[in-house]
Amino acid sequence: MAERSPNQIIPVEEQFRIMADTAPVMIWISGTDKLCYFFNQGWLSFTGRTLDEEMGNGWLENVHPDDVERYLNTYHSSFETHHTFRMEYRLKRYDGQYRWLLNNGVPRYASDGSFAGYIGSCIDIHEMVEAESLKDEFINSASHELKTPVTTIKVYAQMLEDFFDKEGNEKPLKFLKKVNTQVVKLTKLINNLVDLTKIQGDVYEYQYSYFDFNKLIADEVRKSQYEAERQIIHLDGFAEGQVFGDKERIRQVISNILDNAIKFSPNADSIEVVVADSGQFVEVSVTDHGIGIDKNQKNKIFNRFYRVYNRTANTFPGLGLGLYIASQIIQQHGGEIGVDSDGKDTSFTFTIPYRKEQNS
Amino acid sequence: MPPRKILVVDDDTFILDALQELLNYSGYDVNTTPRGDEVLSKVEEYHPDLILLDIMLSGKDGRDICKLLKSNEQTRSIPVIMVSAHPSANEAINDVGADDIVSKPFDIHNLLEKIELQLSA
Numbered sequence: 212m213a214e215r216s217p218n219q220i221i222p223v224e225e226q227f228r229i230m231a232d233t234a235p236v237m238i239w240i241s242g243t244d245k246l247c248y249f250f251n252q253g254w255l256s257f258t259g260r261t262l263d264e265e266m267g268n269g270w271l272e273n274v275h276p277d278d279v280e281r282y283l284n285t286y287h288s289s290f291e292t293h294h295t296f297r298m299e300y301r302l303k304r305y306d307g308q309y310r311w312l313l314n315n316g317v318p319r320y321a322s323d324g325s326f327a328g329y330i331g332s333c334i335d336i337h338e339m340v341e342a343e344s345l346k347d348e349f350i351n352s353a354s355h356e357l358k359t360p361v362t363t364i365k366v367y368a369q370m371l372e373d374f375f376d377k378e379g380n381e382k383p384l385k386f387l388k389k390v391n392t393q394v395v396k397l398t399k400l401i402n403n404l405v406d407l408t409k410i411q412g413d414v415y416e417y418q419y420s421y422f423d424f425n426k427l428i429a430d431e432v433r434k435s436q437y438e439a440e441r442q443i444i445h446l447d448g449f450a451e452g453q454v455f456g457d458k459e460r461i462r463q464v465i466s467n468i469l470d471n472a473i474k475f476s477p478n479a480d481s482i483e484v485v486v487a488d489s490g491q492f493v494e495v496s497v498t499d500h501g502i503g504i505d506k507n508q509k510n511k512i513f514n515r516f517y518r519v520y521n522r523t524a525n526t527f528p529g530l531g532l533g534l535y536i537a538s539q540i541i542q543q544h545g546g547e548i549g550v551d552s553d554g555k556d557t558s559f560t561f562t563i564p565y566r567k568e569q570n571s
Numbered sequence: 572m573p574p575r576k577i578l579v580v581d582d583d584t585f586i587l588d589a590l591q592e593l594l595n596y597s598g599y600d601v602n603t604t605p606r607g608d609e610v611l612s613k614v615e616e617y618h619p620d621l622i623l624l625d626i627m628l629s630g631k632d633g634r635d636i637c638k639l640l641k642s643n644e645q646t647r648s649i650p651v652i653m654v655s656a657h658p659s660a661n662e663a664i665n666d667v668g669a670d671d672i673v674s675k676p677f678d679i680h681n682l683l684e685k686i687e688l689q690l691s692a
Contacts, residue, residue: 355627358656359583362676366589369679370596398676405656 234332237312239270240319242328245290257335259305275301275309286316286329293318293326299336311340347408354404361401365394392438399470403532406463407515410539417460417543421453424493424563425486428465432484435469442479442499444469448486450493455566460540467533468497468559474529475557476501492546492562503554512550513538537561574600575690578619580610580636581654582629590623597683607631611639614646621689624669625654634667641668650689 221229231238232252240249246267255262258273274282278300289296296316301309316331368390375384432446454461472482479500487494504512511517516531541548541561548561577599579590587603594601602617604610607628614622622640626633633653640646650670654677671685 355656358675359586363583363585363589365676366586366593366679370593373679394676 237333240328240330243326257304258302273303289316310335310337312336350404350408354401357401361394361397368394395438400530403530403536406536407532410536417457419455419457421455422458424450424454427458427462428486428495431462431465431469435466435473439473442473442476442482444482444484446484450486451488452565454493454563456544456563461563464537464540464561467537471533472497472499475499492564494560494562496558496560498556498558500556504550504552504557509550509552574598575620576600576602576617577621577623578613578617579603579623580607580628581605581625593679607633607636610636614640619649621686622649622651623654624651627656637667637669650692652685652689
């Protein structure tokens with residue numbers, strides 16, 4: 212005869228308690244009144260406090276003062292809509308040290324389907340957060356150090372270009388143009404590194420103003436044409452009126468996307484840039500006839516550090532930052548960015564609202 | 572007319588050299604200092620027509636120096652162009668009274684244009 216399975220011996224509630232208390236995470240449960248009424252052993256060991264002390268809003272006493280308001284805002288607004296939320300905040304550990312936690316809150320429903328409150332779990336990600344900020348600091352100082360020699364190189368190279376231009380000496384002039392093109396490339400790489408640390412999170416302050424979008428995109432197409440060895444870049448269509456946004460950041464988006472189009476279509480003869488007006492938005496699409504993007508890579512290419520690979524031509528340098536930065540900027544402006552590829556022709560499309568609601 | 576005088580402040584001596592060459596080549600009289608704490612005394616003895624001022628000086632913030640220059644009756648009218656290592660640092664100059672800004676590494680033609688624009692204003 213088969214043995215009885217353990218769940219016939221231990222009541223469901225007791226099973227849950229054992230699971231909760233042995234799980235290597237911190238667990239909390241709240242009711243419809245938003246107050247917490249359960250904390251697992253993991254939580255209590257972390258804070259070094261008793262269940263009584265943590266009950267209701269007691270646990271809030273140990274949240275870092277700078278994080279309380281942000282925590283409650285997220286918690287309360289999720290509560291209204293019964294949405295899952297995910298956030299980082301600092302909680303005081305038993306030894307008095309504030310530790311960064313990653314908190315996941317999920318709405319609970321009773322057996323009749325009615326909303327019953329939230330259940331959440333936290334894990335300690337303190338070391339990760341610290342490593343992350345150390346990495347940001349490093350990238351920041353490294354990119355500043357790189358800027359200085361590049362600045363000097365550029366000054367001399369441009370001066371030489373000027374000399375030879377006046378002399379009408381074609382050969383060195385041709386070489387110097389190549390040097391300068393590479394300096395521009397290097398500069399963009401460094402700037403993307405600087406931006407990487409600034410653009411994620413709320414650190415970067417966008418400078419909004421009205422600007423002439425048509426002039427901006429014509430400028431960028433002209434600059435990119437200078438860098439393209441083979442492709443002719445065609446610009447069609449125009450935006451109606453001025454766009455309200457951070458001009459330099461939008462410039463960066465256009466430049467990053469054009470750079471990619473040039474880089475990934477080394478054997479093509481043309482790149483098409485089309486500007487269209489779609490009511491509230493200006494829509495830009497950049498189409499190249501290059502290596503194409505696999506279906507399974509489409510969603511990933513806007514991720515940080517992601518680099519397109521291709522079985523036949525695995526020779527495309529880059530840091531995997533350009534599209535990530537572009538998508539962050541477009542999102543911040545309230546627009547959308549996407550990609551479409553049939554495996555050969557690739558189109559990047561982004562939209563920017565003519566006027567962004569001033570809510571951020 | 573004697574050449575216009577430009578004071579260049581940057582803590583990297585290679586950049587100072589490069590700018591000195593460029594500006595001399597373009598017909599300006601140039602004086603340089605790598606030290607932020609020397610700017611005010613330099614301005615007093617050299618009487619520049621324009622100052623190129625780096626934002627990140629070792630141990631000193633170029634923006635503070637700009638604020639000082641712009642709050643002083645004697646030096647207020649000297650145009651200051653700030654030089655920044657950030658790709659788009661417009662935000663950095665709004666509240667210190669600087670007249671313009673260029674980002675490193677700059678295009679020399681763009682820099683010379685900005686200098687001319689300030690000197691002819």
